Amino acid sequence: MTGKLVTTDVLVIGGGLAGERCAIEAAAAGHEAVILSLVPPRRSHSCAAQGGMQASLANCAKAAGDNATVHFLDTVRGSDWGADQEVANIFAEEAPVAVRELAHFGVPWSRVRGGKNHYFIKGEEVDIEEALENDGLIGQRDFGGTAKWRACYAAAGTGHAALYAVDSEVVRLGISVRDRAEAVALIHDGSRCVGAVVRDLRDGSHFAVMAKATVIATGGYGRIYGQYTSNATINEGTGTSIALDTGIVPLGNMEAVQFHPTTLSPSGILVTEGCRGDGGYLLDKNMERFMVEAEPEKQELASRDVVSRHMQQRMRDGLGVESPFGPHLWLDIRHLGEEHLRTKLLEVWDICRDFVGRNPAKELIPVRPTQHYSMGGVRVNKDGQAYGLSGLFAVGEASCWDMHGFNRLGGNSLSETLVSGRVVGRRVAEYASGHELRTDTGLAFDALAAAEQRAAAWLARSGSGPSVYEIRDAMGETMMHKVGIFRTGDELDEAVAEIGQLLDDCDHAVLRCKDPGVNPELAFALRLKGMLRLAMTVAKGAQARTESRGAHYRSDFPLRNDRDWLSRTLVRWSADDSEPSFSYEPTGIIDLPPGHRGYGSDERIEMTNSLENHNEGVQEEQVRHGRLPSAEEMGSRLNRGAWKAVTG
Numbered sequence: 001m002t003g004k005l006v007t008t009d010v011l012v013i014g015g016g017l018a019g020e021r022c023a024i025e026a027a028a029a030g031h032e033a034v035i036l037s038l039v040p041p042r043r044s045h046s047c048a049a050q051g052g053m054q055a056s057l058a059n060c061a062k063a064a065g066d067n068a069t070v071h072f073l074d075t076v077r078g079s080d081w082g083a084d085q086e087v088a089n090i091f092a093e094e095a096p097v098a099v100r101e102l103a104h105f106g107v108p109w110s111r112v113r114g115g116k117n118h119y120f121i122k123g124e125e126v127d128i129e130e131a132l133e134n135d136g137l138i139g140q141r142d143f144g145g146t147a148k149w150r151a152c153y154a155a156a157g158t159g160h161a162a163l164y165a166v167d168s169e170v171v172r173l174g175i176s177v178r179d180r181a182e183a184v185a186l187i188h189d190g191s192r193c194v195g196a197v198v199r200d201l202r203d204g205s206h207f208a209v210m211a212k213a214t215v216i217a218t219g220g221y222g223r224i225y226g227q228y229t230s231n232a233t234i235n236e237g238t239g240t241s242i243a244l245d246t247g248i249v250p251l252g253n254m255e256a257v258q259f260h261p262t263t264l265s266p267s268g269i270l271v272t273e274g275c276r277g278d279g280g281y282l283l284d285k286n287m288e289r290f291m292v293e294a295e296p297e298k299q300e301l302a303s304r305d306v307v308s309r310h311m312q313q314r315m316r317d318g319l320g321v322e323s324p325f326g327p328h329l330w331l332d333i334r335h336l337g338e339e340h341l342r343t344k345l346l347e348v349w350d351i352c353r354d355f356v357g358r359n360p361a362k363e364l365i366p367v368r369p370t371q372h373y374s375m376g377g378v379r380v381n382k383d384g385q386a387y388g389l390s391g392l393f394a395v396g397e398a399s400c401w402d403m404h405g406f407n408r409l410g411g412n413s414l415s416e417t418l419v420s421g422r423v424v425g426r427r428v429a430e431y432a433s434g435h436e437l438r439t440d441t442g443l444a445f446d447a448l449a450a451a452e453q454r455a456a457a458w459l460a461r462s463g464s465g466p467s468v469y470e471i472r473d474a475m476g477e478t479m480m481h482k483v484g485i486f487r488t489g490d491e492l493d494e495a496v497a498e499i500g501q502l503l504d505d506c507d508h509a510v511l512r513c514k515d516p517g518v519n520p521e522l523a524f525a526l527r528l529k530g531m532l533r534l535a536m537t538v539a540k541g542a543q544a545r546t547e548s549r550g551a552h553y554r555s556d557f558p559l560r561n562d563r564d565w566l567s568r569t570l571v572r573w574s575a576d577d578s579e580p581s582f583s584y585e586p587t588g589i590i591d592l593p594p595g596h597r598g599y600g601s602d603e604r605i606e607m608t609n610s611l612e613n614h615n616e617g618v619q620e621e622q623v624r625h626g627r628l629p630s631a632e633e634m635g636s637r638l639n640r641g642a643w644k645a646v647t648g
């Protein structure tokens with residue numbers, strides 16, 4: 001690609017698992033596809049995924065009886081009834097195909113061993129006989145919030161194995177990859193999106209890619225929590241942010257932010273849930289297994305939101321282990337033994353030794369909860385089509401599809417990237433087949449000029465304003481301490497005021513390095529305002545949602561409120577407006593009625609509307625909020641009432 005303007009059929013912004021899988025589908029249908037990525041695709045954040053990928057294969061003894069309906073049930077319960085149940089069902093039905101497809105692409109899945117197997121369950125050693133005929137099938141381990149062992153894994157390097165395999169397919173199909181290239185604005189005419197303006201991170205130049213269909217697959221935005229995240233430094237939410245800038249496309253459920261229970265203290269590097277799935281447990285400073293009393297049924301394997309809250313409370317109660325970096329708790333996996341750690345949890349073995357200098361077969365691991373996953377993102381319909389702008393799609397963590405609702409289950413994200421990549425990729429291909437790229441190139445040149453002007457304006461600033469990194473660090477402190485695991489109205493008010501101040505500061509920040517080319521400070525400065533705007537949508541969304549649901553916990557409104565809040569938050573905020581505007585759409589067609597999740601609190605404010613009434617208005621309401629028509633009628637992929645056969 002050379003020149004200021006290039007064209008293609010499908011532009012995929014993001015070279016992680018979701019973007020690459022989507023591009024494969026478009027290319028396989030005969031379309032020219034271009035993938036953009038900040039880094040070489042194999043360094044995308046998907047590569048860091050550790051413990052597993054959920055799919056109801058029912059391959060091992062503890063997975064017996066599993067099927068898509070059980071997976072659907074777990075996912076909806078995990079979401080605390082925040083998920084779109086039709087999307088959760090599509091996901092659960094297609095996940096087994098996605099896992100088997102990965103085997104075909106070359107992922108070396110850990111396998112079932114027929115005969116006697118030694119496991120740890122709820123702290124007890126047990127021997128379980130795996131059927132000899134299952135020997136060699138894709139293995140599965142336990143994860144939080146699930147009724148069955150369902151997480152397929154490649155040791156603790158599942159994302160690494162999956163991304164390398166999928167990227168090899170991208171290479172095989174000859175899909176163009178433009179790495180070290182950042183989409184900085186979408187090109188659109190108010191009703192259709194026709195590509196993006198891109199900044200070349202190698203030399204600071206800009207170019208435009210015009211496309212029939214554009215896909216945002218830019219991953220999560222954990223870095224708005226500064227150092228308090230397990231996410232890579234590239235997870236700054238730029239893709240989500242440029243969708244928000246349009247003022248047309250809404251983001252969904254931004255206040256739904258996941259905190260993972262076990263990240264290394266102090267670095268925040270993840271220690272997979274697979275450790276607890278394989279029998280590891282949590283201890284406080286008195287060596288007490290507090291989760292047994294807190295959650296007698298699921299113990300350490302309740303959902304992440306529930307476990308993180310118990311851990312945080314334990315530390316608030318003074319039962320954390322004091323350290324120069326603040327309190328932490330212990331994760332104990334010593335009893336699993338060195339052989340297990342060096343095979344099924346190999347990456348954890350390495351991480352503990354490399355980053356805290358501890359041998360996890362002999363020593364305890366210092367852990368505490370940290371920001372981990374963004375349930376919110378670009379709101380899309382079941383085809384992955386963004387609300388409001390035709391030709392714009394979103395997949396993976398950047399999207400709010402929305403199968404996770406207010407809490408994602410461990411292992412459901414890797415599956416989502418592959419399933420949504422397949423499902424949405426098909427729709428993207430259909431869209432590209434049915435639409436021509438006939439549009440005014442002036443749109444692209446105007447957007448290009450605006451992007452060049454933004455970069456030049458940053459370089460032209462002078463004086464003694466704050467540094468962009470000071471603003472970033474302050475944002476992280478505010479987000480973790482005031483928009484964190486426990487939230488209150490007063491702290492959220494403070495957070496909104498502080499982020500507002502940081503937005504003002506951002507307008508006066510000054511760069512230390514004025515080089516227009518390879519200049520990481522400039523590249524970051526160009527993202528900072530977008531990050532602050534995302535942070536504001538999270539804080540304001542949390543301020544407005546006066547209930548607790550999944551990972552969004554309001555200490556001043558501790559109950560889930562199905563009477564008033566069976567709704568998804570939508571937020572729009574054009575780049576020219578000073579304030580975001582919020583609206584709420586009904587959650588989706590509900591088949592599984594709201595109830596107890598099976599862990600956490602059983603107290604809630606019951607819905608007073610009947611399910612029939614709730615469901616009746618959903619489609620019209622969502623259309624009113626910008627939902628575009630999907631290829632198949634809304635609700636047609638919901639396997640209505642199937643859950644009754646499972647729950648009795």
Ligand SMILES: Cc1cc2nc3c(=O)[nH]c(=O)nc-3n(C[C@H](O)[C@H](O)[C@H](O)COP(=O)(O)OP(=O)(O)OC[C@H]3O[C@@H](n4cnc5c(N)ncnc54)[C@H](O)[C@@H]3O)c2cc1C
Nearest residue numbers: 014015016018038046050051052183219396397411413414
């Ligand atoms: C440490 C860790 C472990 C995890 N383990 C698991 C697990 O075991 N199981 C599970 O299910 N989930 C796990 N997750 C979550 C899961 O890995 C992610 O949610 C998922 O991989 C996200 O994939 P993605 O394709 O949506 O985005 P990513 O893999 O984050 O890819 C985003 C891509 O977008 C590109 N990009 C970003 N912005 C721009 C831009 N403006 N222009 C151009 N390109 C851009 C990036 O370069 C990158 O290529 C884990 C997450 C973490 C942090």
